[in-house]
Each structure stands twice: as C-alpha cells, then as structure tokens.
Amino acid sequence: MTSHISDEKLSAYTDDEATVNGLTLTKEQRQTLMRYHLMKASIQKQIPSKIEIDIAKNVALALSKEQVIKSKVVDLQKNRSFAWKRNVKQVVQFSTQFAVAASVAALCIVNLSPDDKNLVPQVPTFQTQPIFHGTTPVSLQTAPQSEQQYQVISKEEQKMQEEKINRYLYDYAFRERLYQPEPEE
Amino acid sequence: MNESQNDLELIKLVQQGHKDMFNVLVEKYQYKLAHVISRYLQNEHDVAEACQEAFIKAYRGLENFRGDSAFYTWLYRIGVNVAKNFLNSKQHSQSKQEINRDILDLHDEHHQQDHHSPERVLFSEEITNVISRTLENLPNELQTAFTLREVDLLSYQEIADIMECPVGTIRSRIFRAREMIDQQLQPLLETT
Numbered sequence: 001m002t003s004h005i006s007d008e009k010l011s012a013y014t015d016d017e018a019t020v021n022g023l024t025l026t027k028e029q030r031q032t033l034m035r036y037h038l039m040k041a042s043i044q045k046q047i048p049s050k051i052e053i054d055i056a057k058n059v060a061l062a063l064s065k066e067q068v069i070k071s072k073v074v075d076l077q078k079n080r081s082f083a084w085k086r087n088v089k090q091v092v093q094f095s096t097q098f099a100v101a102a103s104v105a106a107l108c109i110v111n112l113s114p115d116d117k118n119l120v121p122q123v124p125t126f127q128t129q130p131i132f133h134g135t136t137p138v139s140l141q142t143a144p145q146s147e148q149q150y151q152v153i154s155k156e157e158q159k160m161q162e163e164k165i166n167r168y169l170y171d172y173a174f175r176e177r178l179y180q181p182e183p184e185e
Numbered sequence: 186m187n188e189s190q191n192d193l194e195l196i197k198l199v200q201q202g203h204k205d206m207f208n209v210l211v212e213k214y215q216y217k218l219a220h221v222i223s224r225y226l227q228n229e230h231d232v233a234e235a236c237q238e239a240f241i242k243a244y245r246g247l248e249n250f251r252g253d254s255a256f257y258t259w260l261y262r263i264g265v266n267v268a269k270n271f272l273n274s275k276q277h278s279q280s281k282q283e284i285n286r287d288i289l290d291l292h293d294e295h296h297q298q299d300h301h302s303p304e305r306v307l308f309s310e311e312i313t314n315v316i317s318r319t320l321e322n323l324p325n326e327l328q329t330a331f332t333l334r335e336v337d338l339l340s341y342q343e344i345a346d347i348m349e350c351p352v353g354t355i356r357s358r359i360f361r362a363r364e365m366i367d368q369q370l371q372p373l374l375e376t377t
Contacts, residue, residue, distance in 0.1 A: 048223035
C-alpha cells in the first residue's frame with residue numbers, strides 16, 4: 001500500500017491536529033511516530049525512569065497469537081450520535097408529558113376556582129375598627145347569608161331525583177342479571 | 186480533531202478485523218501506560234510484563250468497547266488493575282519463596298540466567314538530556330513553537346495566535362523541531 005502522508009502531517013497527527021488513515025502508515029512512519037510519542041512522553045514526564053523499549057515488539061508478538069476481532073463491528077461515532085438522538089427523544093417525550101400534565105392541572109385549577117360570586121361571602125372575614133374611633137376588639141364578623149343564596153330543593157324535585165336514582169339502580173340490576181353467565185351443567 | 190477521535194478511528198479499524206492497527210495504539214500509549222504501572226511495580230521487567238498483559242487484555246476487551254470513555258482512560262483502568270494483581274501475585278509468590286529460600290535461592294539464580302534474555306533498557310534521563318540539548322540549539326522560533334505545544338500543551342491555533350503567524354507555519358515549525366530532535370534521538374535508541 002502506497003503512502004502519501006507527509007512527515008509534517010505525521011507530526012501534526014502526533015499532536016491530534018490531523019487525521020491519518022492508520023492503514024496507509026508505512027513501517028518507517030510508524031517507527032517515527034513511536035519516537036515522536038517517546039519524545040512527547042519524556043517532555044511531559046510520563047515515562048518511568050527506566051523502561052524496556054521492546055514493549056511494543058513483545059505486545060505485537062503476543063497479539064499475533066490472538067484471534068481477529070470481527071464479530072462485533074461497532075460504529076463508535078454512529079453509536080454516539082444514536083445515543084445523543086435517544087437522549088433528545090427522551091427529553092422531548094418527557095417535556096410533552098409534563099406539558100400535558102401541567103395543562104390538565106391548570107384547567108382543573110381554573111374550573112374549580114370559586115369565581116362564582118354568589119357562593120363567596122362578600123363580607124370580609126375580619127373587620128378591624130378604624131384607628132381614631134375607639135378600640136373595639138377585633139371580632140369575627142360574617143354577614144348572615146341570605147336564604148336565597150342557598151339552593152333550596154323542593155319536595156317535588158327531591159322526589160324526582162329519588163325516582164331517577166331508583167331507575168338507574170333498577171337498570172343496573174337488570175343488566176347484571178341479563179349478562180350473567182349461565183351456570184355450567 | 187481530538188485525541189479520542191484519532192483513537193476511535195484506529196479502534197474502528199481493529200474492530201473491523203485490522204488487528205495490526207492495535208499496534209499503532211500500543212506504540213502510542215506504551216510509555217504512558219508503563220509510567221502508570223511503574224507506580225505499583227518497581228522492576229522494569231515487571232513493568233514491561235504488566236504492560237504487555239494490560240495491552241492484550243485491552244485487545245480482548247476491544248470487542249465490547251463502545252467508545253463511551255476515551256481509549257486511554259479505559260486502558261489506564263486496565264493497567265492499574267493488572268499492576269495491582271501482578272503485585273499481589275508477586276507478594277504471594279515471594280512469601281512462598283521465603284519458606285523454601287534455601288532450596289530456591291540457587292535455582293532462581295539459574296532460572297533467571299536461563300530465561301531472562303537481556304532486554305533493552307532505556308533511561309528516561311538520557312532521553313531528556315538529548316531532547317534538552319537539541320532544543321537549546323534550535324532556532325528561536327522553532328524552540329518557542331515546540332515548547333508551547335509540548336510543555337504548555339497549546340493547540341496549533343493558540344500557538345499561531347500567540348506567535349502571530351498562520352497555523353500552517355506553526356505546523357511546519359513544530360515538525361522541523363521534532364525532526365531535529367528525532368535525528369539526535371535515533372542513535373540513542375539504536376545503540377540501546
């Protein structure tokens with residue numbers, strides 16, 4: 001395999017400032033790369049005081065006895081982007097669920113809020129006397145609610161409601177009997 | 186472009202069946218890994234042996250490597266575990282040896298002579314001296330660019346901003362500095 005990698009590019013590759021297809025590296029270029037890495041490790045003091053320099057050679061020898069990895073070819077870059085997409089999907093899903101739940105909660109609050117002024121007593125619960133007109137003790141004064149504010153159900157209406165409930169109960173009992181499975185013989 | 190991206194490209198090739206590409210990773214990380222292992226093991230031969238074991242374990246595990254962490258971080262963990270296990274097994278065997286010291290002393294001597302072929306050992310001090318000497322004699326612009334990269338770990342762009350010149354010039358200066366140091370380093374590695 002011919003190589004078109006310049007030595008300058010090889011130097012940049014050592015610094016991770018360039019990409020190189022590993023398959024195109026010649027034996028000499030790999031030796032050069034190894035010395036560049038030795039240089040780097042030495043300057044950065046990431047090398048033991050005494051080191052055997054045949055480690056790579058011995059690993060290569062041991063590696064020749066190892067089986068070739070080919071069963072699980074994993075596209076690492078793709079895997080990362082898939083993981084990223086999966087995370088985004090999860091966030092969107094969660095946000096949607098949260099938005100729906102929040103909307104339902106807001107609707108409930110709006111519907112159940114006592115905005116019907118007829119049901120709310122108009123007189124404030126506590127009344128205090130003005131500063132300059134004596135010191136009458138603070139009292140809980142609630143205005144007597146008028147009878148009109150309460151919904152009074154007449155006897156006729158009560159009777160109608162009872163009849164309606166009875167009809168529902170009868171209908172339920174009838175349906176239950178109707179759909180009851182017959183006992184096996 | 187960052188370190189892990191270049192490593193991932195190599196790992197992808199290994200996972201596709203290009204076993205030899207793993208050696209490029211070995212050549213890159215052998216010194217750093219040896220440095221980590223040397224914190225646990227003092228003897229350079231033990232360090233080399235543990236290094237070899239760690240790399241082979243990493244190769245075997247590469248099948249399941251998903252790239253969630255950087256390759257070196259992963260290799261570092263394997264290296265530390267191997268070193269600790271190595272240390273434990275060594276201590277165990279040493280205590281055994283102490284029991285039969287009288288019998289084994291002579292045998293060990295012969296055993297070492299027979300099996301331990303003289304490995305090529307390099308002293309980091311020698312390398313550092315060669316680098317320092319060459320660096321001192323480099324033209325100023327090469328010396329600055331190289332030092333900013335290797336000592337201060339700046340990117341080419343950052344160096345270009347500091348030295349007020351194009352990135353291409355920095356790339357060329359760093360390469361020239363490296364090439365000159367390499368010329369001085371090669372004889373040392375050949376004679377070792």
